[in-house]
Amino acid sequence: xxxxxHLNAFLMNTGHHEASWRLPESDPxxxxxxxxxxxxxxxxxxxxFDSLFLADGPQLWNNLAQRPAGALEPLTLLTALATAxxxxxxxxxxxxxxxxxxxxxxxxxxxxxxxxxRAGWNIVTxxxxxxxxxxxxxxxxxxxxxxxxxxxxxxxxxxxxxxxEDDAIVADKAxxxxxxxxxxxPPRHRGTYFQVEGALNVPRSPQGYPLLVQAGSSEDGKxxxxxxxxxVFTAQQTIEDARAFYADLKARTxxxxxxxxxxxxxxxxVPVIGSTEAEAxxxxxxxxEHIVYAHGVGRLESLLHLPSxxxxxxxxxxxxxxxxxxxxxxxxxxxxxxxxxxxxxLTVRELIGRLGGGRGHLTFAGTPEQVAxxxxxxxxQSAADGFNxxxxxxxxxxxxxxxxxxxxxxxxxxxRAEYGPRTTLRERYGLPRPANQYTTRENALV
Amino acid sequence: xxxxxHLNAFLMNTGHHEASWRLPESDPxxxxxxxxxxxxxxxxxxxxFDSLFLADGPQLWNNLAQRPAGALEPLTLLTALATAxxxxxxxxxxxxxxxxxxxxxxxxxxxxxxxxxRAGWNIVTxxxxxxxxxxxxxxxxxxxxxxxxxxxxxxxxxxxxxxxEDDAIVADKAxxxxxxxxxxxPPRHRGTYFQVEGALNVPRSPQGYPLLVQAGSSEDGKxxxxxxxxxVFTAQQTIEDARAFYADLKARTxxxxxxxxxxxxxxxxVPVIGSTEAEAxxxxxxxxEHIVYAHGVGRLESLLHLPSxxxxxxxxxxxxxxxxxxxxxxxxxxxxxxxxxxxxxLTVRELIGRLGGGRGHLTFAGTPEQVAxxxxxxxxQSAADGFNxxxxxxxxxxxxxxxxxxxxxxxxxxxRAEYGPRTTLRERYGLPRPANQYTTRENALV
Numbered sequence: 001x002x003x004x005x006h007l008n009a010f011l012m013n014t015g016h017h018e019a020s021w022r023l024p025e026s027d028p029x030x031x032x033x034x035x036x037x038x039x040x041x042x043x044x045x046x047x048x049f050d051s052l053f054l055a056d057g058p059q060l061w062n063n064l065a066q067r068p069a070g071a072l073e074p075l076t077l078l079t080a081l082a083t084a085x086x087x088x089x090x091x092x093x094x095x096x097x098x099x100x101x102x103x104x105x106x107x108x109x110x111x112x113x114x115x116x117x118r119a120g121w122n123i124v125t126x127x128x129x130x131x132x133x134x135x136x137x138x139x140x141x142x143x144x145x146x147x148x149x150x151x152x153x154x155x156x157x158x159x160x161x162x163x164x165e166d167d168a169i170v171a172d173k174a175x176x177x178x179x180x181x182x183x184x185x186p187p188r189h190r191g192t193y194f195q196v197e198g199a200l201n202v203p204r205s206p207q208g209y210p211l212l213v214q215a216g217s218s219e220d221g222k223x224x225x226x227x228x229x230x231x232v233f234t235a236q237q238t239i240e241d242a243r244a245f246y247a248d249l250k251a252r253t254x255x256x257x258x259x260x261x262x263x264x265x266x267x268x269x270v271p272v273i274g275s276t277e278a279e280a281x282x283x284x285x286x287x288x289e290h291i292v293y294a295h296g297v298g299r300l301e302s303l304l305h306l307p308s309x310x311x312x313x314x315x316x317x318x319x320x321x322x323x324x325x326x327x328x329x330x331x332x333x334x335x336x337x338x339x340x341x342x343x344x345x346l347t348v349r350e351l352i353g354r355l356g357g358g359r360g361h362l363t364f365a366g367t368p369e370q371v372a373x374x375x376x377x378x379x380x381q382s383a384a385d386g387f388n389x390x391x392x393x394x395x396x397x398x399x400x401x402x403x404x405x406x407x408x409x410x411x412x413x414x415x416r417a418e419y420g421p422r423t424t425l426r427e428r429y430g431l432p433r434p435a436n437q438y439t440t441r442e443n444a445l446v
Numbered sequence: 447x448x449x450x451x452h453l454n455a456f457l458m459n460t461g462h463h464e465a466s467w468r469l470p471e472s473d474p475x476x477x478x479x480x481x482x483x484x485x486x487x488x489x490x491x492x493x494x495f496d497s498l499f500l501a502d503g504p505q506l507w508n509n510l511a512q513r514p515a516g517a518l519e520p521l522t523l524l525t526a527l528a529t530a531x532x533x534x535x536x537x538x539x540x541x542x543x544x545x546x547x548x549x550x551x552x553x554x555x556x557x558x559x560x561x562x563x564r565a566g567w568n569i570v571t572x573x574x575x576x577x578x579x580x581x582x583x584x585x586x587x588x589x590x591x592x593x594x595x596x597x598x599x600x601x602x603x604x605x606x607x608x609x610x611e612d613d614a615i616v617a618d619k620a621x622x623x624x625x626x627x628x629x630x631x632p633p634r635h636r637g638t639y640f641q642v643e644g645a646l647n648v649p650r651s652p653q654g655y656p657l658l659v660q661a662g663s664s665e666d667g668k669x670x671x672x673x674x675x676x677x678v679f680t681a682q683q684t685i686e687d688a689r690a691f692y693a694d695l696k697a698r699t700x701x702x703x704x705x706x707x708x709x710x711x712x713x714x715x716v717p718v719i720g721s722t723e724a725e726a727x728x729x730x731x732x733x734x735e736h737i738v739y740a741h742g743v744g745r746l747e748s749l750l751h752l753p754s755x756x757x758x759x760x761x762x763x764x765x766x767x768x769x770x771x772x773x774x775x776x777x778x779x780x781x782x783x784x785x786x787x788x789x790x791x792l793t794v795r796e797l798i799g800r801l802g803g804g805r806g807h808l809t810f811a812g813t814p815e816q817v818a819x820x821x822x823x824x825x826x827q828s829a830a831d832g833f834n835x836x837x838x839x840x841x842x843x844x845x846x847x848x849x850x851x852x853x854x855x856x857x858x859x860x861x862r863a864e865y866g867p868r869t870t871l872r873e874r875y876g877l878p879r880p881a882n883q884y885t886t887r888e889n890a891l892v
Contacts, residue, residue, distance in 0.1 A: 021624060028617035028624060032649055034529075034560050058548055060647045064614060064625025070647045073549075076556040079525040083480075102504055102580045103519075103545065110522040114480050133643035134548045168510060171474035176738045178467060178474060179510025197579035201506045201516045203478055292622045 005379055005414045006264055006386025006429055008091070008233075009044040009052040009398060011037060013068050016270055017357045017392035019290030021068050025396060031068045037077060038084045040395055047402035048416050050428045051089030051120060053213075053233070053388070054078065058098050059130040066295040075107050082115035089425030091120030091213055096150040098126060098135045102196055105160040109205040117206030117424030122213040123228070125150050143331065147220040149193045154212075154228055156194050159187035161209040162436045163199035185438040208434040211425045217245065217332035218324075226252035230431050231264040233388045235333065235360045237340055242267050242383035264385040264429050267378065268361030270392050271371045273400040280365040287392060288353045296352035303337060313349045317341045336360045357392050368404035375405075376414060451825055451860045452710055452832025452875055454537070454679075455490040455498040455844060457483060459514050462716055463838035464802045465736030467514050471842060477514045483523060484530045486841055493848035494862050496874045497535030497566060499659075499679070499834070500524065504544050505576040512741040521553050528561035535871030537566030537659055542599040543592050544572060544581045548642055551606040555651045563652030563870030568659040569674070571596050589777065593666040595639045600658075600674055602640050605633035607655040608882045609645035631884040654880040657871045663691065663778035664770075672698035676877050677710040679834045681779065681806045683786055688713050688829035710831040710875055713824065714807030716838050717817045719846040726811040733838060734799045742798035749783060759795045763787045782806045803838050814850035821851075822860060 013031035014021040021028050030036040044052050054074040062069050071077075074092035082090055090111065094104055112119035125146035132140040141149070165183035172178075189196045214221065214229035225232050232249060236242035250260035272287075274280030297311050304311075305322055317338065324335045337360055341351045357363040364374050378384040391397025409415040426433060459477035460467040467474050476482040490498050500520040508515050517523075520538035528536055536557065540550055558565035571592035578586040587595070614629035635642045660667065660675035671678050678695060682688035696706035718733075720726030743757050750757075751768055763784065770781045783806055787797045803809040810820050824830040837843025855861040872879060 019622075022619045022622060024619075026619075028619070029615065032559050058552070058647070060630070060645045064616075064627050064630060065623050067624050069625060070610070070649055072559060072648060073552050073556040075522065076525050076553055076560060079522050080529050080560050083526050083529040098546070099549065100544070100581055106504070106519050107522055110519040113478050113518060114522060114526050130644055133641070135546055136641045138641075164516070169475065170510075173468045173470075173472075173474070176465075176468060176736065177511050178513050179515060181510050184506070184510060195579070195582045195584075198576055199506045201504070202518060203516055290622070 002413050004416060005375070005409060006231075006266060007047070007049040007415065008231075008266055008386070008388045009040070009047075009049050010233075010268065010388050010390045011040050011052055011054060011394065012390075013071070013394070015393035015397055016359070016361075016390040017287045018067050018296075019287050019292075019356060020393045022290040023286070023393060026393065028068065030394070031071050034072075034077070034080055036395070037081060040398055041081045041085050041088060043395060043398050043402050045085050045088045047406045048419055049088055049389075050386070051091050051211075051425060052081070053091040053120075053122060054093060055122075056093035057124070057126055057128070057131055058095060059128065059134055062299070063295075066292065075111055078119075079111055079114060082111065082118065087419040087422060089118045089120050089211065089428055090115055091122050091211065093122040093124055095124050095126040095131070096153040097141060097146050098131060101153050101156040101160060101194055102200070105157045106200055106202050108210045109161060109200065109202045112205035112207050112210055113202070116422060117426070119205070119207065120211035120213050120231070120425055122215060122233070123150065123154070123224075124215070143218070143220060147224055150224060151227075152191045152193045156187060156189050156191070156196050158209070158437065159185075159189055160196070160200040161204065162438050163187060164204045165436055165439050166204050169203065204436065207424045207426050208436065211429065211431070221332065222249060222252060225249060225263065226256045226258070229263055230426070231266060231429060234265065234267050235336055235358075235362075236267045236383070237336065237360075237362055239378055239381065239383050242378060243381065246383055262431055266386045266388045267384050268358060268388040268390050269375070270358035270361055270363040270390045271397070271401055271405065272357070272363060272365035272392055273368060273371060273397065273404060274365070275367065277366055277370070280367065283392075284357075284363075284365045288356065291352065291356045293349060293352055296356065297348065300348065300352060300355070303334060311348045314347050316345065316347055317351070333360050358390055361388075361390055363392075368408055371401075371405050372408040372412070375409065376412065379414065448859050450862060451821070451855060452677075452712060453493070453495040453861065454677075454712055454832065454834045455486070455493075455495050456679075456714065456834050456836045457486050457498055457500060457840065458836075459517070459840070461839035461843055462804055462807075462836040463733045464513050464742075465733050465738075466839045468736040469732070469839060472839065474514060476840070477517050480518075480523070480526055482841070483527060486844055487527045487531050487534060489841060489844050489848055491531050491534045493852045494865055495534055495835075496832070497537050497657075497871060498527070499537040499566075499568060500539060501568075502539035503570070503572055503574070503577055504541060505574065505580055508745070509741075512738065521557055524565075525557055525560060528557065528564065533865040533868060535564045535566050535657065535874055536561055537568050537657065539568040539570055541570050541572040541577070542596040543587060544577060547599050547602040547606060547640055548646070551603045552646055552648055554656045555607060555646065555648045558651035558653050558656055559648070562868060563872075565651070565653065566657035566659050566677070566871055568661060568679070569596065569600070569670075570661070589664070589666060593670055596670060597673075598637045598639045602633060602635050602637070602642050604655065604883065605631075605635055606642070606646040607650065608884050609633060610650045611882055611885050612650050615649065650882065653870045653872050654882065657875065657877070667778065668695060668698060671695060671709065672702045672704070675709055676872070677712060677875060680711065680713050681782055681804075681808075682713045682829070683782065683806075683808055685824055685827065685829050688824060689827065692829055708877055712832045712834045713830050714804060714834040714836050715821070716804035716807055716809040716836045717843070717847055717851065718803070718809060718811035718838055719814060719817060719843065719850060720811070721813065723812055723816070726813065729838075730803075730809075730811045734802065737798065737802045739795060739798060742802065743794065746794065746798060746801070749780060757794045760793050762791065762793055763797070779806050804836055807834075807836055809838075814846075814854055817847075817851050818854040818858070821855065822858060825860065
């Protein structure tokens with residue numbers, strides 16, 4: 001069997017295109033409709049995706065006037081989806097800056113148990129002052145500081161997830177002994193950002209801990225990924241950039257002492273699918289026509305750290321933009337957008353059109369065959385281990401992908417035809433279950 | 447129709463009796479088995495209970511040797527149960543001391559949306575140094591300080607839950623206007639314990655906010671309940687004490703400017719049910735025989751703030767115990783236990799036997815008729831608006847209650863025979879949906 005593609009469905013209310021909610025088919029209340037997400041999860045499971053994923057940040061992201069705002073809390077929504085699905089992995093975004101390790105480690109362990117080992121954690125440090133001000137801070141912590149905290153957060157989380165050895169429960173009814181306290185290991189952690197004394201109050205979960213996912217492509221982000229991440233979401237506009245990113249991340253992972261096969265690189269793709277190329281272009285055009293450009297200018301100014309009014313719709317980006325080093329959040333997205341505009345000599349209007357679909361992720365319009373070709377090319381030319389599929393419109397864009405692209409990928413032997421027996425998310429991605437750091441060969445029962 | 451009983455099912459792994467896990471019928475892994483809880487929830491729904499409830503604390507509560515330890519995180523488990531049930535309310539315990547208002551308000555709003563308005567929050571301040579040390583503190587905050595923080599937590603949570611007016615979503619596709627930002631109200635809260643600037647990132651939920659439940663019976667606890675609680679769980683050993691508590695809490699609620707009918711008082715009861723009185727006593731005896739008394743002594747010493755070795759199994763409690771004022775956590779439970787031992791002149795062994803069932807809640811062994819009589823007496827004599835049902839063994843004790851006690855209560859016209867149309871948890875308890883503090887008559891659409 002050839003190497004297998006890994007597919008993740010990135011679900012976001014009515015779709016990744018900012019104007020998707022305005023289409024006649026779209027439900028503007030989809031973002032808080034469990035039935036909508038249950039439907040999407042089942043479609044993704046029909047397409048034998050490895051996992052589905054929800055982005056998140058602990059703040060109201062945009063003005064309501066512009067487009068759907070707010071979302072169900074991801075771990076809550078994924079728990080509900082766990083009961084409506086059987087095989088697909090469930091990846092929630094959660095912030096290391098605005099959670100405590102004890103509570104978050106427990107919630108992921110609980111989701112992992114409830115889902116039979118299908119939990120994944122997209123680890124984010126959460127850029128922006130808006131989030132910081134919802135948690136008692138006046139300004140956002142510096143980028144490097146956020147990552148330092150994230151590293152210590154992970155170390156504490158590992159201690160908590162390992163605080164129960166796998167065989168801590170003895171269940172000796174006759175003797176009246178339920179568990180073995182010698183197999184409980186309180187972290188007794190006293191670090192820079194956290195003090196956590198006691199063991200977790202939930203047993204070790206089927207996967208040991210959730211699949212660890214990461215999506216920051218800044219220097220700090222890549223260092224963090226190389227050390228911890230098992231899957232990486234990334235925005236790449238060209239196969240050359242994607243190959244360079246892929247090679248770099250695998251090399252960093254090796255350098256960090258890990259097996260480079262144990263980090264899966266999944267670029268985002270916004271597939272705009274038509275039964276002919278013209279039909280795909282037509283859908284793309286329809287979506288662009290529904291963009292409210294006045295809003296797009298404001299968002300672009302905000303991303304580029306420019307004052308309101310600095311950009312003109314039909315002019316190119318100004319020359320004197322700040323360098324990435326001066327940016328405190330979403331560093332790699334900033335650079336990607338600026339380079340995209342410069343490389344393709346886009347006006348602000350054109351740039352907004354290009355970003356409307358995937359916020360910097362690759363938008364690819366074409367027939368199912370063309371989409372499958374693009375995926376196969378990136379996959380076989382060391383640019384990707386799989387893809388983060390970001391349908392522009394939901395559910396129709398996911399339906400189109402599953403009904404028309406998935407069969408081609410299967411026919412080419414790149415994607416499983418069925419799930420087979422139930423297994424954990426980590427096994428789907430071909431990764432081993434992590435050992436418990438406190439279990440030594442001497443005390444292990446097996 | 448006569449006044450209706452409110453019933454809540456307090457679910458706890460293999461049951462409320464500490465030795466329940468040792469019975470042949472019990473699954474020692476039940477505490478992390480979703481199917482076990484789904485079964486219990488459906489049994490409770492068959493019994494047309496108003497709600498089910500999960501206790502919690504962010505620490506490992508007991509040694510593993512003694513009895514099942516750890517539990518699925520309650521909001522996670524209740525979200526999974528929401529999808530497996532249709533009518534029953536879902537009440538999760540969560541701490542105001544070890545959560546941030548933004549995250550917790552969002553999680554309850556999300557559960558409320560996912561469950562169609564069935565979320566409830568048992569508000570606890572979390573006693574004990576063990577929990578504190580899992581969240582960066584060296585010792586537990588003082589009792590009064592915990593309640594001061596809880597009060598501010600609630601005020602912030604109300605601002606967050608009201609930060610979207612009910613009609614904030616406009617969904618005008620033609621104009622490209624999704625929502626009305628004038629109907630969003632960021633809290634901009636700067637208080638003693640919290641600074642929370644921005645609006646919640648989830649719309650107002652079906653109930654506005656979860657049903658607010660409280661279970662502290664200390665002075666601070668009762669003051670808090672009178673101000674905020676819509677349902678109160680309480681441990682009462684005699685009908686006289688229960689009547690006094692009931693009258694006091696209703697009076698305090700009136701004095702706080704609220705309708706005393708809008709706070710429902712639910713004493714806990716551990717019903718040990720047999721088809722004859724002798725059979726009920728036999729079950730009680732079987733459970734007591736499975737208690738490991740050495741563990742019970744240690745726990746009692748800990749509750750009473752006594753050094754290890756201070757208690758003798760076959761002697762009464764010592765005379766020189768500290769007063770309730772000197773206790774920082776679980777104050778009312780402390781007093782209840784001491785008074786129970788003194789009133790009934792119990793030895794330490796007998797006291798442990800009595801506490802083994804309900805940890806201070808009323809244990810009542812008898813036939814279904816006798817259990818129903820006790821419930822009706824308390825209910826009609828102003829000692830209770832309903833009961834917190836705490837089966838000693840699960841699922842068998844809940845099955846027995848639903849199959850044998852519930853039909854009697856229904857025949858007496860005290861309990862609904864069926865749920866009728868789907869409705870919110872707050873409506874089940876006969877309470878109005880709270881108004882949004884920011885919606886004025888001038889700007890309301892209706």
